Structure formats: C-alpha cells, structure tokens
Amino acid sequence: MxxxxxxxxxxxxxxxxxxxxxxxxxxxxxxxxxxxxxxxxxxxxxxxxxxxxxxxxxxxxxxxxxxxxxxxxxxxxxxxxxxxxxxxxxxxxxxxxxxxxxxxxxxxxxxxxxxxxxxxxxxxxxxxxxxxxxxxxxxxGITIRSGIEKLLVLKSTGSAFYGFHRDVYTQLPETWDRILSTEVESGWTYKTFGTLPEVQSYAEKFNDTWKAAREITLNTFANESSPSVQNTMYKMCEQILAAVPAVEKVEYSLPNKHYFEIDLSWHKGLKNTGKDAEVYAPQSNPNGLIQCTVSRKGGKAKL
CATH class of the missing domain: 3.10.270.10 (Urate Oxidase;)
Known part of the structure; x- marks a missing residue:
C-alpha cells in the first residue's frame, strides 16, 4: 500500500x-x-x-x-x-x-x-x-522571511586569510592582502505576526529593515579589514539583530569569487605577483561557499 x-x-x-x-x-x-x-x-x-x-x-x-x-x-x-x-x-x-x-x-x-x-x-x-x-x-499566524540576493560586491584590498588548519592535503598559501568578492545572499526572519493587520501596521518598518540590512552589509564589507569571510558575515548578522528588534535570526550565504594572480615572470622577468600584482584571472569555479545563521541569545524579538 x-x-x-x-x-x-x-x-x-x-x-x-x-x-x-x-x-x-x-x-x-x-x-x-x-x-x-x-x-x-x-x-x-x-x-x-x-x-x-x-x-x-x-x-x-x-x-x-x-x-x-x-x-x-x-x-x-x-x-x-x-x-x-x-x-x-x-x-x-x-x-x-x-x-x-x-x-x-x-x-x-x-x-x-x-x-x-x-x-x-x-x-x-x-x-x-x-x-x-x-x-x-x-x-x-504569519511568518515572514525577507532577504537580499544577487548583490555582487568586490574590494581590491582589505581582506586576509591566514592561520587556518594545515595538513598534508593543504596547498593554499596564507595571504595578508587579497581581493575579496562575493555575491551576497542574505535573509532575516521576523518574529511571527499574529494577524494580517499586525503585518500591515509594521509596513513602513519592512523597508527600513531592508535598507538597514543592505547598508550594514555594504558598510561592513567595505570598511572592515576582514580576517575571513566567516568572521565578517557573523559581524553583519550581529549588527542586523542589534538594529532591528523584530528580527529573530539572520542568515548569510557568501560564495568566494576568486581572482588569481598571474605569474608573468616567464616573460622577461615581468613581476606580477605579491605586492607587484596588478593583472588577475577571474575564476568561475570551483569556489568557496561560506554560510551561517545567527539568532538571538536569551531574549526574544520584539515587534
């Protein structure tokens, strides 16, 4: 059966x-x-x-x-x-x-x-x-999750990645200065609304929340000297939760858009690596994918 x-x-x-x-x-x-x-x-x-x-x-x-x-x-x-x-x-x-x-x-x-x-x-x-x-x-009730997707961002410096675990399978070198680019996918879930009128009474704040989440994402990405994508996205989540009391949890999914240095030393000793790097090869795949969900600890969200 x-x-x-x-x-x-x-x-x-x-x-x-x-x-x-x-x-x-x-x-x-x-x-x-x-x-x-x-x-x-x-x-x-x-x-x-x-x-x-x-x-x-x-x-x-x-x-x-x-x-x-x-x-x-x-x-x-x-x-x-x-x-x-x-x-x-x-x-x-x-x-x-x-x-x-x-x-x-x-x-x-x-x-x-x-x-x-x-x-x-x-x-x-x-x-x-x-x-x-x-x-x-x-x-x-009514549950609502809002978000931003396909927001492509890049900064040409201000990102590092070092101190990670190494073993016999590790080839990646540490770096203290790299290009950081990602396509932002972020979402935030509100406290459950009891009725439609309750949702409607919150109408103006939905746009305010979207603007705040977008601004926090862009400002943190641009201004922070990032030690890792993991830590940067966690800070974004923390700030959104602090800025919007009605949000229960925040999620990010950030793929790494890699730009690799091109060794041109074979051509007359032309320097294009490390501090001399200016020309890069954009990569499509494979790529890193970093995700996290951060929720409130202790207190509940408030509308």
Missing amino acids: AELNYARYGKDNIRLFKVDRDAKAGTQTVTEMVVCVLLEGDIETSYTEADNSVVVATDTQKQTTYIMAKQNPINPPEVFGALLADHFVKTYSHIHGAHVKVTQHRWTRMIVDGKPHPHSFLRDSDEIRVVNVHAQDGGK
Whole structure:
C-alpha cells in the first residue's frame, strides 16, 4: 500500500508589473516582481482519488494575484505577500496553509540633468529583494522571511586569510592582502505576526529593515579589514539583530569569487605577483561557499 506524505501545489512565475501614478507630484513609481503561490491543506483526494473539487486552480491563484495587486499596494512586498497568503487561507476553508514568495526586481529612478526623472528608470544591477511568507489558519499566524540576493560586491584590498588548519592535503598559501568578492545572499526572519493587520501596521518598518540590512552589509564589507569571510558575515548578522528588534535570526550565504594572480615572470622577468600584482584571472569555479545563521541569545524579538 502507498500513502501520500507531502502535497503542495500552486502557480509559479507570476510576472507582475505595477505603475503607481502621483498626479499631484507629477511622478510615477514602478515595481516589477515575480510571485509564486503554493497551497496546502485537505487536498489529498486530488492526488489519490482524482477528486478535483478540492483544487483551487492555479489559474485562479494567478488571477487572484493580479486582482489583489490592482486593489492594494504591492509595496512593501512583505505586506503584499502576507495579504495574498492570508486571502487563500481565509477564503478556502480546506486550505490550511499558503506559501507566497515574492521576488522584486531592481528599478532605479534615472537622474537626468542632475534631477530625478519623474517617469524613467534603469536596471543598475541584478540584485533582487526576496520575501517568503507563510500564513496558516487556526490562529497560527504569519511568518515572514525577507532577504537580499544577487548583490555582487568586490574590494581590491582589505581582506586576509591566514592561520587556518594545515595538513598534508593543504596547498593554499596564507595571504595578508587579497581581493575579496562575493555575491551576497542574505535573509532575516521576523518574529511571527499574529494577524494580517499586525503585518500591515509594521509596513513602513519592512523597508527600513531592508535598507538597514543592505547598508550594514555594504558598510561592513567595505570598511572592515576582514580576517575571513566567516568572521565578517557573523559581524553583519550581529549588527542586523542589534538594529532591528523584530528580527529573530539572520542568515548569510557568501560564495568566494576568486581572482588569481598571474605569474608573468616567464616573460622577461615581468613581476606580477605579491605586492607587484596588478593583472588577475577571474575564476568561475570551483569556489568557496561560506554560510551561517545567527539568532538571538536569551531574549526574544520584539515587534
């Protein structure tokens, strides 16, 4: 005999673009995002007995997303994600959990003739803002994890790596000065929200938290004389927890983007290593991957 252990379904890659027009100010704001909705609950029979009566069609989920976007603000994405997730668990009695992922793309207002342009924008990086929301029925609340991904950073000095364990398998030399580059993937999880109105009351602080986490990441990366990626990312986590009382835990995943010196001494004794290094070969793989999760010790997060 067989039994169903896991069941969840939904609509992925719902592409959404919204223009907000401020007629009084004569400006427009644009937001582009990709939404994924996944539902779970009393849906087993759709798998085991071909009973589609329990299926909220994925097209319905898509159309609901568009309608909710028309009728409500979609910024900050945390509130829009919570609004969608809460809708599904409250509208359909047999749906007990809704997972909504929002990936917001970066559009930056153009500066033209020294002034912000009222309706023109540019994509200045591949960086994305990612939000994962899980709403449950029965008063279990709404959990929200926000984050930054694809934020590519590099500094040409101010990074070292030495004193690491060595054995017969170790070939890597120690270094007191190296190029440090990584593609930041960071996430922070808030204290569980009891209701949708509680999420909505926190709306302005979601953007403040995103800005603070991004600024802490960039400032720490740039200003610290880094002894290791491990220690640098831990300091980033500590600072975010200190800056935002509502955050329960912070995660980082930082791949090393290596730039190797090229020995050119074979050509007329040309010096290009150590203190003389100027020309490097960017590497694609293999690469180091460093991860950590840091949570509050003792006290709980506070909204």
